[in-house]
Amino acid sequence: MTETMNHHYWQGAFIGDDEAERRLATLPAAVEEALAAPLDTETVLAACDRLATALSDPAHPVSVRLAGHLPDDESGDVLAELAAFLGRDALTRKLRRELGSTAPQRLGRPDAKETVYEAWAPVGLVAHIAPGNAATVAPLSLIEGLLAGNVNILKTSSGDTLLAQHLLAELAALDPTGALADRVIVLRFSSSRQDWLRLMCAPADAVAVWGGEAAVEGVAAHVPPGCRLVEWGHKISFAYLTRDAWQDPDTLAALAADVCLFEQQACSSPQVVYLDTEDADDVFAFADRLAEALAAMPAPEGDALDPAEEAELTTTELIARLEEHLGLTRVLTAPDGTWRVLADTRPVLTASPLHRSVWIKPLPRKRIIPTLRPMRRYLQTAGIAGSRPDIAELSGTVLAAGVTRVTPVGAMTAGYSGEPHDGVYALQRYSRRVAVQADERFATTACLDDLARPVVLPPPTGPLRDKADVQELNRDVDPRDAELYFRSGGSTGTPALSLFSYDDYDTQMHAAARGLLAAGYDPARDRTANLFYCGGMYGSFISFFSILERLGGVQLPMAAGTDHRATAETLIAHRADTLFGMPSYLWQLLHEEADLLRSYGGIRKIFYGGEHFTAEQRRTLTETFGIEVIHSITYGSTDLGPLGYQCTESSGSVHHLHADLHTLEVLDVDADRPVEPGETGRLVFTTHARRGQSIGRYVIGDLGRTLPGRCPCGSHSPRFELLGRLGDVMRVATYFLNYRRFVAIAEERLHYSGELQIVLANGGPREALTVRMERAGDVPADAAREAFLADYPELRSAVDERLLDLAVETADGAGLDRAAMSGKLRAVVDTRQ
Secondary structure (H helix, E strand, C coil): CCCCCCCEEECCEEECHHHHHHHHCCHHHHHHHHHCCCCCHHHHHHHHHHHHHHHCCCCCHHHHHHHCCCCHHHHHHHHHHHHHHHCHHHHHHHHHHHHCCCCCCCCECCCCCCCEEEEEEECCEEEEECCCCCCCHHHHHHHHHHHCCCEEEEEECCCCCCHHHHHHHHHHHCCCCCCCHHHEEEEECCCCCHHHHHHHHCCCCEEEEEECHHHHHHHHCCCCCCCEEEEEECCEEEEEECHHHHCCHHHHHHHHHHHHHHHHCCCCCEEEEEECCCCHHHHHHHHHHHHHHHHCCCCCCCCCCCHHHHHHHHHHHHHHHHHHHHCCEEEEECCCCCCEEEEECCCCCCCCCCCCEEEEEECCHHHHHHHHHHHHHHEEEEEEECCHHHHHHHHHHHHHHCCCEEEECCCCCCCCCCCCECCECHHHHCEEEEEEECCHHHCCCCECHHHHCCCCCCCCCCCCECHHHHHHHHHHCCHHHCCEEEECCCCCCCCCEEEECHHHHHHHHHHHHHHHHHCCCCCCCCEEEECCCCECCECHHHHHHHHHHHHCCEEEECCCCCCHHHHHHHHHHCCCCEEEECHHHHHHHHHHCHHHHHHHCCCCEEEECCCCCCHHHHHHHHHHHCCCEEEECCEEECCCEEEEECCCCCCCCEEEECCCCEEEEEECCCCCCECCCCCCEEEEEEECCCCCCCCCCEEEEEEEEEECCCCCCCCCCCEEEEEEEHHHEEEECCEEEEHHHHHHHHHHHHCCCCCEEEEEEEECCEEEEEEEEEHHHCCCHHHHHHHHHHHCHHHHHHHHCCCEEEEEEEECHHHCCECCCCCCECCEEECCC
């Protein structure tokens, strides 16, 4: 069978009529099989964005192939239109506006204080009946169905090219998961094949039909009971001008442009111009002026009208001329017949024969609703010209009459990304709002899907990137996406700048909020003091303020400060029982105000970020201060946002991956290859949920390993354990020494629970390593020195070989070196030249 005969596309393959008819008989089973595997929105976004990138380049093989299904003089504009619709920015904006988020299908808690989960679920199977001679409508309607997670079957006209089939085949080919192909069926056949139409509509949960009343009626006969009929029918639009506006030359020119653009073929093109008057003389005078404006417009381009269009124009004009004798109308036409103005003293809404034919009618504003409301099902756009108060008043009036869209005159056919169509959001029409009520066992489950299945995101590709590479990417960020500027804390070097759109920031804050619930935060009961550092474009305090805002938790936004007594008194005065902050700051606060806070006894929970509490520190917090819950508040970076979270079953530095936002690779320390499962390596993250930037395969600078098996909490989200930073390993006196080894020895041998810092210096003929420990830890310096030498063979060798001078100092915790912006302890301070 030749390709020209295979003009149907069915779940990844081109087929002919006989095979299509056979498969139509088994359509219900095919739909059920496809729906068994949920579709992640990110899968659709990634494939669409790849296709948009290809279509933006006329020389790309995909563009070249698709251009062959379009007339030469239209291919460039059509492919550019498709590329604009399919880009990630446009689709994520559409998803947010219509369904509230970029992952609307995930069952989340709209109110974090309740174990009630809601989501937008696909209706199931959407049958799309596309119009003829509208190249982009058919494939874009189906892609809207995919965004809502549906299986889709599309009928194109028998006279159409195979653009829709091949465009959607290219889209499916760009999805490595194969999920999109399973949800796409495109058939080309005549509406006279009623048996095919009936078979494709019979199992449908929604039928979207484009066209006039006759087309809708023909399809409606096949729509089964309970099936949602989504009508995208023909509409009528009009302009409405106040007296000041209709006398303004600029308004007149803008109106003429609206009439001539697209030759009134768009539903939003004005077919009638209403004047805010009851005077027929105003109508006739304005008709003369509009005729002059139309005469000044460039001549129309394109094919000659077909006989039916010519007949409608002729009939409408003849009837209007006959009524001139009754004083009801006046007709003005171009000598070559390219435009006509039909002035009519009667206000009733009248459809135009199009092709630069426009009615002029009187309609005082007090009569707008009774005149237009009877035609409300046909109304779409009202282009209003007048003063600011007039526009505000008239907008409300025409909307009450049934109009769904108001624009300025001159912009009636212009739209904006995410705009509702004919008064509804398409994605909501292709979706169901669903809910699950759960009991208190689900208090720490923020997203029900995490208990049901793992998230599957496209695998990461491209080169590895480090912090310098990401800083270089900032230079190319579109200014429209650089809405929020943060700097890192500077604990591992010079503070770096990170740019975010507010949409990306919102997505990340919701993710971090879900992670906080998993860690045991209770927004209904906990009273939280936000004690992260603030200022200098540092993001911790601001981020956790935003997270608590989204959770609806009680918050004392205090920020970290130097007056620990004032902070402690405020905690007590406002009955705070939960602390957010850096471990080093919280440790200082609790120990400096130990008597006051222990007598209060109300602090029950600590959620920390940026650093880690050691096991000995956790023991002290529990036994000395009565803290019941100690968990990481998040694991993340300023560049990528939240990367991981702890659940109530996690301890130490074990985290779950925010798998709906990122993918994680663990690569060998010395080579760019994956380590074996469970082995330690460099953590490499790829983020999939950024509108303004594509940050892939970012070597974040941390070491870690993945953990096998499913977490006892029940989540399918992968787990990983943090094992320090690459910078924790120091090259000292020809040996590699690890900061975390010093911490472990201090904790295990000396039962030390305070902070520990290493200072490296040039000590004359030898290098010098000084371990600085808190004086409050009550560990003698000489005993600590002996413990380090006894338990760290490489360190002892360096000292015995007289390559290194080792010293141990005790100091106040406040005297340890810290990053100025974040307050983080600088684990290793290297002063060597």
